[in-house]
Every structure is written in C-alpha cells, then in structure tokens.
Amino acid sequence: MQYRNYGKTGYQVSAFGMGCMRLPRIVQGDEAQVDREKAYEMIRYAADHGVTYFDTAYGYHNKTSEEVLGEALEGGRREKVKIATKQPFGIMEDLSTGGGKTILENARRNLENTLKKLRTSYIDMYLIHNIQKSTWDDIKKNKIIEEYEKFRAEGMIKGIGFSYHGQFPTFKDVLEFYSWDMCQIQQNFVDVEKEATAEGIHLAGKKGCALVIMEPLRGGLLAAPPVQVKAIYDEYPVKRPAVEWAFRHVLDYPEVSTILSGVSTLEQLKENLEIFSKPDAVPGCLSADEKQILARVKTKYDSLASIPCTACEYCLPCPQGVNIPGVFARYNDGAMFGSFEPPRRSYMFMTRGKQDASFCAACGACEKKCPQHIGIIKELKTAHEALKGWVE
Numbered sequence: 001m002q003y004r005n006y007g008k009t010g011y012q013v014s015a016f017g018m019g020c021m022r023l024p025r026i027v028q029g030d031e032a033q034v035d036r037e038k039a040y041e042m043i044r045y046a047a048d049h050g051v052t053y054f055d056t057a058y059g060y061h062n063k064t065s066e067e068v069l070g071e072a073l074e075g076g077r078r079e080k081v082k083i084a085t086k087q088p089f090g091i092m093e094d095l096s097t098g099g100g101k102t103i104l105e106n107a108r109r110n111l112e113n114t115l116k117k118l119r120t121s122y123i124d125m126y127l128i129h130n131i132q133k134s135t136w137d138d139i140k141k142n143k144i145i146e147e148y149e150k151f152r153a154e155g156m157i158k159g160i161g162f163s164y165h166g167q168f169p170t171f172k173d174v175l176e177f178y179s180w181d182m183c184q185i186q187q188n189f190v191d192v193e194k195e196a197t198a199e200g201i202h203l204a205g206k207k208g209c210a211l212v213i214m215e216p217l218r219g220g221l222l223a224a225p226p227v228q229v230k231a232i233y234d235e236y237p238v239k240r241p242a243v244e245w246a247f248r249h250v251l252d253y254p255e256v257s258t259i260l261s262g263v264s265t266l267e268q269l270k271e272n273l274e275i276f277s278k279p280d281a282v283p284g285c286l287s288a289d290e291k292q293i294l295a296r297v298k299t300k301y302d303s304l305a306s307i308p309c310t311a312c313e314y315c316l317p318c319p320q321g322v323n324i325p326g327v328f329a330r331y332n333d334g335a336m337f338g339s340f341e342p343p344r345r346s347y348m349f350m351t352r353g354k355q356d357a358s359f360c361a362a363c364g365a366c367e368k369k370c371p372q373h374i375g376i377i378k379e380l381k382t383a384h385e386a387l388k389g390w391v392e
Contacts, residue, residue: 001050001273002281006082006257007182007210009159013082013258015251016276017053017212018046018269020069021060022220022262032391034061034068042269043072047081049273053258055184055212057086057129058114062392070118078120084182084212085114086129086163089139104147111151125182125210126157133170145178163214164196171196175203182210182257188218189249189294190301198253205255213250213259218333219342220262222246225297226304226338232296236289244275249294251276254283305332307379308372315366315376323355324366324376331383344390357384 002015024038043054054073056065066085073081092107101109115121128144139145151157159181164171175183183204185196192198204211217223225233225242233245240248250259259276263269275281286294309328318324330347334340350356357380366376 001277003052004257005210008208009181009210011082013053014051014276015258015281016051016272017055017084017258017260018043018051019214019260019262020054020056020065022264023061023065023068024264025061027391030391032062034064036068036071038266039068040072042263042266043069044077045266046269046273047073047077050277051273052081053084054081055084055214055260056118057127058088058091058110059129066114066117070120074119082124083118083120084125084127084161084184085118085123086127087111087114088129089131089135089144092142092144093138103142104144107144107147108151111156115156122155123157125159125161126151127161127163127182127184129163131162131164131170131174132166136170136174140177159210161210161212166195168195168197168200171200172203175200175207175209180207180209182212184212184214184260186215187213187250188216188222188246190218190222190298191215192249192298201253201255205253210257211255213256216250216259217243217246217261218337219346220264221333221337221339221342224338228304229297229300232293232300236293241271243271245294245297247272247275248281248285248290251281252284252286256283301336304336306335307332307374307383309374310372312371314369314371318360318366319363320359320361321355322357322359322380323350324380326350326355327357327380327383327387330387331379334386340386344387345392347387348390348392351388356388357381358388 003012004015006013024035025032026035054069056069087107087110091110092103126148128139131139148160152160161180161182161184162174163184164174165186185200187195201211223243233242247259250256261272263272307328309325311325311329313325315324330343333343347356360377360380362377370376
C-alpha cells in the first residue's frame with residue numbers, strides 16, 4: 001500500500017481510504033439494511049491489508065454506517081487506523097427532536113452519540129458535512145467551528161475538517177476562512193472543471209491542508225465504460241481497467257492525501273488494494289500521453305449526455321421547487337455511464353428535499369426561459385421514471 005502525508009497533521013495515511021457509504025446491503029421490498037457480516041469482513045480485510053483510513057458519516061445507511069464501522073474495528077483494529085466522520089449542519093439545526101436544546105447543544109449530543117456508535121473515545125478527523133453556499137453564513141453565525149474547537153480541546157476529536165460539494169468560489173471562501181486540518185471534495189477526470197476543480201486542489205496543498213478525494217469513480221459509474229469509451233482506453237499500449245485509469249487521475253496530484261472509494265464487495269476492495277499498492281501509484285504517475293487519453297475519454301462521456309442542459313439555471317426558480325438542472329444532471333449521468341443505480345441514490349436525496357420532478361405542475365414557466373429550448377416538462381417526466389425507486 002502506498003502512503004501519503006495527511007496535510008500538516010504530522011502523520012501519514014494509506015493512499016486508498018475505505019468509504020463506508022456503499023457497504024453491501026440487504027434489500028427487502030421498500031427497506032434496506034447493511035449486510036453486517038459482509039461489511040465486517042470487508043472492513044477487517046482492509047484494515048489487515050494496509051488501509052489506515054476509514055470514512056463514514058452521521059447519515060450514511062440510515063444512520064447505521066458509524067455503528068457498523070465501530071463494531072468491525074473493535075478488538076484491536078481501531079488503534080491502528082484513522083477514522084473520519086461527519087455531522088451535517090442541518091442535523092445540528094434541527095431542534096424538533098432536541099428536547100429544547102440549542103444548535104450547539106445538538107451538535108454536542110450528536111457527537112457523543114457518534115462516539116458511542118463508533119465504540120471509540122475520540123475521532124481522528126471530524127467534519128462539518130457538506131458545507132454549502134446556502135448554509136455557510138449560518139455555520140459561521142452559529143460558531144460551529146468554535147464548538148468543534150471545544151470538542152478538540154476536550155479530546156473528543158483530534159482534527160477539524162469539512163466536506164464540500166459545489167463550485168470553486170465558495171470552496172475558496174470556506175478554505176481560507178479557517179486553518180482547517182483537512183477538507184474533502186469530489187474530484188474525478190470527468191468533473192475536473194466542475195466542483196472545487198483542480199485549482200481548489202492546488203489551493204488546499206498551498207495551505208498545508210490535508211486533502212481527501214471522494215467520488216473518484218463518480219459513484220462507480222466510471223468503472224464500467226460504454227464501448228465508445230473502452231475503445232479509447234484500448235488504444236493505449238499499457239492495458240488497464242477503467243477503474244485504474246480513474247484512480248490514476250487523482251493519484252497524479254501531489255496535494256492529495258487519500259482517495260476514498262465506497263466499495264460494496266470484497267472483490268472490489270481487493271482490486272482497489274492491488275491498484276493502490278503498485279510502485280507507480282504515486283504523484284506524477286500520468287504521462288502526457290495518458291493525460292491525453294483521459295481528456296479524450298472525458299470528451300466522449302460529455303457527448304453521451306442525452307438532455308442538452310447546460311445548468312445555466314435560467315429555468316429557476318421553479319414555482320414548485322423542482323431543481324430542474326439537478327434532475328437533468330442525474331438523468332444524464334445515467335445515460336452517459338450506462339447505469340442509473342448511483343444517480344437513483346442521489347435522486348433520493350432530492351426527493352427527501354422535495355426538489356424532485358414529481359412536483360412538476362406542468363405550468364411551462366421554465367420552458368419559456370430555457371435558452372436551449374428543451375422540452376422540460378416532457379424530459380422531467382422521463383427523468384423521474386428512470387430515477388425513482390432507490391431504497392435506503
């Protein structure tokens with residue numbers, strides 16, 4: 001296993017970090033739960049074969065992921081690894097179940113519950129989960145970072161970080177606001193110009209902030225390329241699986257501390273361990289020719305999107321609250337990558353937030369404003385049928 005410096009913390013972590021958001025599941029009707037025996041086996045196998053970094057969160061797998069990870073690592077493995085977990089601001093802010101508690105009291109109670117589930121007295125890296133442009137001001141106003149500093153002073157956590165899905169300007173604002181120990185962003189060669197971007201990666205490195213990459217395989221979508229994409233990979237004299245191409249894009253950055261992959265089977269885990277244990281799985285591993293191959297693959301993927309939405313957001317706000325560009329982005333993911341399973345899970349969160357296409361009232365206001373002249377009403381119906389139905 002290759003190891004890398006974890007920012008300014010003074011320790012190293014495995015270049016591969018096991019994500020605990022896609023553990024093996026048992027689905028029965030409208031209910032799903034973690035297949036604990038398989039999950040225990042995978043987590044323990046990872047810890048016994050060089051993986052020293054495990055990532056989970058308060059809400060993963062209906063709030064059971066932390067518990068499963070804690071149970072799996074019990075018996076001596078916990079002391080050999082680093083655990084990162086996350087608390088979203090929305091959970092701190094939800095006072096409806098807090099028995100009259102304040103936001104900060106809720107944050108403390110949630111952390112205490114997390115420590116119990118993880119069966120540990122401390123967390124190596126505690127993140128404010130999924131900071132967004134819409135919540136950033138409230139996070140600052142409510143002094144959440146200051147509360148995290150109290151947690152650290154009390155020994156409940158060792159480091160303070162944040163995770164982020166969004167564009168570079170807000171990422172830059174958050175990163176430069178505080179001396180974070182780490183940050184976690186989405187990055188893969190398809191999204192290299194989106195989300196926090198390569199510029200964000202370089203900025204984190206300059207600040208000495210540990211940088212953790214999530215979604216290097218786009219939720220697994222990059223693992224099984226369509227024939228048009230595979231043909232491009234096959235042109236290169238060195239034959240690699242698509243998974244390895246995607247990982248090498250992120251491994252190439254010297255600023256990256258660890259790369260998360262949410263494995264669902266032991267076979268996937270073993271394949272990842274093999275890739276991250278290769279002698280050349282290091283910064284600067286991509287040649288100019290290899291970068292050109294990935295650029296061509298990205299262009300091919302982009303051409304496979306079936307709804308010509310550019311996410312200009314001229315169609316917003318929708319009177320019914322539908323996140324039209326978000327719906328189309330998830331549908332295009334399914335069409336581009338040939339699998340709707342990961343987009344369905346993402347769409348589930350839109351459904352919970354009442355932003356999904358089922359709320360479309362067919363008023364037509366959006367179609368009048370769309371510069372691409374998309375038949376939005378029809379396309380929303382098509383997208384909803386393809387995306388609905390995820391069980392968790």
